[in-house]
Amino acid sequence: MPITITDVAARAGVSSATVSRVLQGSPRVSRAALERVQAAIAELEYRPSGVARSLRSQQTGTLGLIVTNITNPFYPEIVRGAEDAAQRMGASIILCNAAEDPEREIAYLDLLLERRVDGVIVAAGGLTQRHEDFLSAFPSPLVLVNAALPGGQVPAVLSDDEGGGRAAAAHVLELGHTRLVHISGPAVREAVSLRLDGVRAAIAAADADVTLEVVEGDGYLAGGLAAREVAGRLRPPYAIIAHNDLTAVGAMHALFDLGIRVPDEVSVIGFDDIALAAFTNPGLTTIAQDKYAMGHLAVETIARLRSGEAVKGDQVLPVRLIVRGSTGPAH
Amino acid sequence: MPITITDVAARAGVSSATVSRVLQGSPRVSRAALERVQAAIAELEYRPSGVARSLRSQQTGTLGLIVTNITNPFYPEIVRGAEDAAQRMGASIILCNAAEDPEREIAYLDLLLERRVDGVIVAAGGLTQRHEDFLSAFPSPLVLVNAALPGGQVPAVLSDDEGGGRAAAAHVLELGHTRLVHISGPAVREAVSLRLDGVRAAIAAADADVTLEVVEGDGYLAGGLAAREVAGRLRPPYAIIAHNDLTAVGAMHALFDLGIRVPDEVSVIGFDDIALAAFTNPGLTTIAQDKYAMGHLAVETIARLRSGEAVKGDQVLPVRLIVRGSTGPAH
DNA sequence: TCGCCCAATGGTATCGATTACACGTCGGAC
DNA sequence: GTCCGACGTGTAATCGATACCATTGGGCGA
Numbered sequence: 211m212p213i214t215i216t217d218v219a220a221r222a223g224v225s226s227a228t229v230s231r232v233l234q235g236s237p238r239v240s241r242a243a244l245e246r247v248q249a250a251i252a253e254l255e256y257r258p259s260g261v262a263r264s265l266r267s268q269q270t271g272t273l274g275l276i277v278t279n280i281t282n283p284f285y286p287e288i289v290r291g292a293e294d295a296a297q298r299m300g301a302s303i304i305l306c307n308a309a310e311d312p313e314r315e316i317a318y319l320d321l322l323l324e325r326r327v328d329g330v331i332v333a334a335g336g337l338t339q340r341h342e343d344f345l346s347a348f349p350s351p352l353v354l355v356n357a358a359l360p361g362g363q364v365p366a367v368l369s370d371d372e373g374g375g376r377a378a379a380a381h382v383l384e385l386g387h388t389r390l391v392h393i394s395g396p397a398v399r400e401a402v403s404l405r406l407d408g409v410r411a412a413i414a415a416a417d418a419d420v421t422l423e424v425v426e427g428d429g430y431l432a433g434g435l436a437a438r439e440v441a442g443r444l445r446p447p448y449a450i451i452a453h454n455d456l457t458a459v460g461a462m463h464a465l466f467d468l469g470i471r472v473p474d475e476v477s478v479i480g481f482d483d484i485a486l487a488a489f490t491n492p493g494l495t496t497i498a499q500d501k502y503a504m505g506h507l508a509v510e511t512i513a514r515l516r517s518g519e520a521v522k523g524d525q526v527l528p529v530r531l532i533v534r535g536s537t538g539p540a541h
Numbered sequence: 542m543p544i545t546i547t548d549v550a551a552r553a554g555v556s557s558a559t560v561s562r563v564l565q566g567s568p569r570v571s572r573a574a575l576e577r578v579q580a581a582i583a584e585l586e587y588r589p590s591g592v593a594r595s596l597r598s599q600q601t602g603t604l605g606l607i608v609t610n611i612t613n614p615f616y617p618e619i620v621r622g623a624e625d626a627a628q629r630m631g632a633s634i635i636l637c638n639a640a641e642d643p644e645r646e647i648a649y650l651d652l653l654l655e656r657r658v659d660g661v662i663v664a665a666g667g668l669t670q671r672h673e674d675f676l677s678a679f680p681s682p683l684v685l686v687n688a689a690l691p692g693g694q695v696p697a698v699l700s701d702d703e704g705g706g707r708a709a710a711a712h713v714l715e716l717g718h719t720r721l722v723h724i725s726g727p728a729v730r731e732a733v734s735l736r737l738d739g740v741r742a743a744i745a746a747a748d749a750d751v752t753l754e755v756v757e758g759d760g761y762l763a764g765g766l767a768a769r770e771v772a773g774r775l776r777p778p779y780a781i782i783a784h785n786d787l788t789a790v791g792a793m794h795a796l797f798d799l800g801i802r803v804p805d806e807v808s809v810i811g812f813d814d815i816a817l818a819a820f821t822n823p824g825l826t827t828i829a830q831d832k833y834a835m836g837h838l839a840v841e842t843i844a845r846l847r848s849g850e851a852v853k854g855d856q857v858l859p860v861r862l863i864v865r866g867s868t869g870p871a872h
Numbered sequence: 873t874c875g876c877c878c879a880a881t882g883g884t885a886t887c888g889a890t891t892a893c894a895c896g897t898c899g900g901a902c
Numbered sequence: 903g904t905c906c907g908a909c910g911t912g913t914a915a916t917c918g919a920t921a922c923c924a925t926t927g928g929g930c931g932a
Binding site: 555556557558559562569570571574593595596597598599 | 879880881882883884886887888889
Binding site: 212257258259260261262264265270272275280281283285286287289290293294302303304305306307309320321323324325326349431459462463466485486489490491 | 543588589590591592593595596601603606611612614616617618620621624625633634635636637638640651652654655656657680762790793794797816817820821822
């Protein structure tokens with residue numbers, strides 16, 4: 211049985227109202243009472259009940275954070291950004307790992323509603339129709355990360371996927387490549403088509419004789435293994451533009467197995483800049499998303515929504531090219 | 542203003558007590574009342590307030606999980622294991638990222654107490670004296686992961702560090718190495734000395750002419766760069782046994798920079814089996830910890846503590862050797 | 873037919889904090 | 903000397919759900 215405000219009041223010889231006023235830092239407390247209450251709190255090691263406080267104030271100081279898969283190296287950095295921002299405003303994060311299961315995502319949304327969280331952040335790759343229905347009617351502040359709903363009814367934090375695709379293609383074009391292979395992600399994701407759009411735009415802008423082949427991957431390491439089949443058909447040099455870093459790493463492994471040298475024969479460029487990208491051999495050239503900022507901004511957006519501000523539309527964060535060792539001139 | 546149990550009661554033409562009974566699945570409700578209440582719940586999209594329920598029942602159904610650094614690839618898997626186990630028992634995880642800051646860890650413990658979590662899991666590398674004082678007097682079910690308090694007052698979930706160190710050394714000894722270099726972690730951590738003990742035990746058991754040199758690292762990538770200095774002094778072949786995978790990856794990078802070939806000239810073995818280990822070139826041979834199981838077991842231990850069971854002492858999980866490409870015969 | 877028991881339901885205190893309102897006291901101004 | 907206001911403090915309602923206790927009514931056995 212933990213200590214309650216009543217215990218403290220009794221100990222200090224005041225009413226619970228006075229203790230509460232001390233807790234709130236209200237000025238309407240005499241110095242004598244203040245000191246007695248503080249002493250009692252210290253002696254009893256009293257900690258006010260956040261539960262009771264939440265019930266009364268109708269705020270829990272918690273945010274729900276739903277991630278597709280925490281072991282996907284893309285997400286921890288987002289979580290860290292969100293957690294930092296939350297901590298700064300005195301809130302806690304309830305982490306929900308959907309484990310790639312859309313049903314579980316929806317179940318979590320329900321659960322978070324019961325827990326009366328002050329807001330929810332959904333950092334999930336693919337949204338299904340059911341998600342759209344559920345999310346667009348969500349009765350609590352809601353922000354999407356790295357995904358968006360058609361019509362922009364729900365505020366979203368995104369990276370500049372189209373610009374990133376453009377930068378990636380421009381980079382290999384500059385290196386003299388004229389044959390590009392794009393290993394995409396699953397077609398349902400909006401980011402997938404945006405990145406491809408960017409690649410096409412860069413090719414169009416280059417005004418040169420460039421071929422582009424598109425192979426569909428799954429956005430994971432396995433998707434990169436498509437490079438094996440490609441390598442069977444194409445003679446170097448060519449450049450592989452992967453939808454993301456996991457795909458790129460998968461591709462590099464496939465090439466490594468086949469004895470094809472990166473970047474001497476084939477260039478590979480990824481997208482995301484996950485921690486792993488800096489530690490492959492050679493290091494992976496990639497388009498970096500500012501994942502920390504995305505998490506941070508999502509939490510700040512929740513705060514703005516809660517303060518009554520109408521946040522509409524998408525917030526798009528810039529990306530930047532990071533050149534490591536996996537891309538080189540076309541010989 | 543969300544819908545309350547009173548609204549549902551009014552709508553269904555019953556008292557709130559009856560609605561509560563329906564919510565609890567109590568059999569003492571007539572079929573007619575049950576149906577009316579269920580209809581009212583559905584129509585109003587009522588969700589019972591977890592906050593009010595927690596206040597009344599004195600349980601929140603939440604667990605605090607304090608992690609040293611979520612972007613350290615060692616932790617997400619632990620988080621996933623914990624989250625899965627929690628979800629299975631209907632609990633949620635409040636994630637606290639201490640960001641390598643011991644003060645922040647302690648502040649979080651306080652916060653979690655205010656939130657009246659049902660239990661706390663601390664997955665933190667180094668424990669300071671202040672931690673020890675604070676944790677050993679912690680008034681709520683508590684489990685440590687990958688760390689232990691002297692005297693075993695607090696239940697802990699650990700890997701077999703000593704056995705792992707032994708297995709790592711035995712592996713390179715079998716490959717014919719006679720000169721071993723151990724890049725350790727910061728000396729304050731118990732796991733550091735245990736792994737080193739294991740290495741020494743394996744050498745002693747080998748009954749051969751083997752030299753061992755110990756270099757202190759920091760447990761992170763930077764620690765592995767100590768390999769640069771070692772490589773300046775030692776002529777291959779030799780084997781580097783790193784305290785953990787990050788250190789090993791750092792070491793491989795240093796060797797790669799110097800043009801020293803792994804594993805042809807120098808063998809490198811890590812510890813942990815983080816996701817990254819499978820995707821370096823060559824793949825990293827390592828001692829795998831079952832991180833998922835650690836998180837899972839920690840949550841289960843909390844549940845046992847809560848049910849009144851006295852869980853004392855450490856629970857040690859086995860590790861296993863995973864041979865990839867970074868270790869090879871000594872030439 | 874009477875009485876008893878059980879099923880179904882409602883009333884209400886309770887969990888622990890916050891806060892509107894009321895009350896008493898003291899000091900200063902007239 | 904009286905009145906007013908400010909200040910400090912206590913009382914009690916409130917947040918939403920749960921659980922104990924009381925009440926009602928119907929069925930069944932004696």
